[in-house]
Every structure is written in structure tokens, then in C-alpha cells.
Amino acid sequence: MPRYVIERNVPGIGSSNHEELCGAASESNKVLAEMKAERKNIQWEHSYATDDKTFCVYLAENEELIHEHAKRSGFPVERIFEVKTIIDPVTGEG
Template sequence: MPRYVIERDIPEIGSAEREQLRDAAQKSNGVLAAMKAESKNIQWEHSYVAGDKTFCI
């Protein structure tokens, strides 16, 4: 199965509080749900948070 990296620019996410991280994750989960509704076979594995970016595998 192919793997992809999704890079998101989110200012100061690397120093964000837990609630801000949770909000960013909820947005990503919404996109994932929409893609699944379109019958796209995609699965989130894990994420990395660094500085002003997140990277989702």
C-alpha cells in the first residue's frame, strides 16, 4: 500500500497547548472522514509536530 505525507502549516503549533493540538487533530480527522465518504481507502498512521508544521503519515 502506498504511503503519503501530508504537511500542514500551522503557526506556532510546536509550542501549542494540548487543546490546540486536539483542535488541529479534529480538523484532520474531518478531512479523513470526508475522503472515506468518497470511497477513498486512506488510513492515518501517526503525526509529527515541529515548529510551525505538522506532518501526517
């Protein structure tokens, strides 16, 4: 299944407290469960929060499912990038 990185503008996300982050994650999980029940293949792996952005990593059958999740959960989407390959320290070992 393709992997995507989603850039989201979320002002102040980097200074959010645990309860706020928990609420956002719970909302995302709720929508993902609904989509799974509808046999839509989408999975959230994790997210990175900076001062005013998040970069979320998802597995999904297609980019349209990313947009659907964003619309249903109320999370913004600035850009979506399909991951073509993963490069890590092991890559340099030949």
C-alpha cells in the same frame, strides 16, 4: 497502499496546547471520515510537530487524495514525499 510523508508549514505548532491540537486532529478526522464515506482510501497514521512544521504520515491510494484532504480540511501542504522503503534498527540485523 502507498505511504506518504507530508511537510506542512504551521507557524507555532510546536507550542500549541492540547485543546488546539485536539481541534486540528478532530477537523482532520472529520474530513477523513467524509472521504471514507465517499469510498476514498486515505488514512492518517500520525504526525510529528516541530517548532513551525508538521510532518504527517498518511496512507493513500494516490497523492491527489492528500491534496484533496488538505484543501477540504484547510491544512497547508508544502511538499509530499512517497515513502519508498522503511529503514529501522532491524534493517541492520541482516
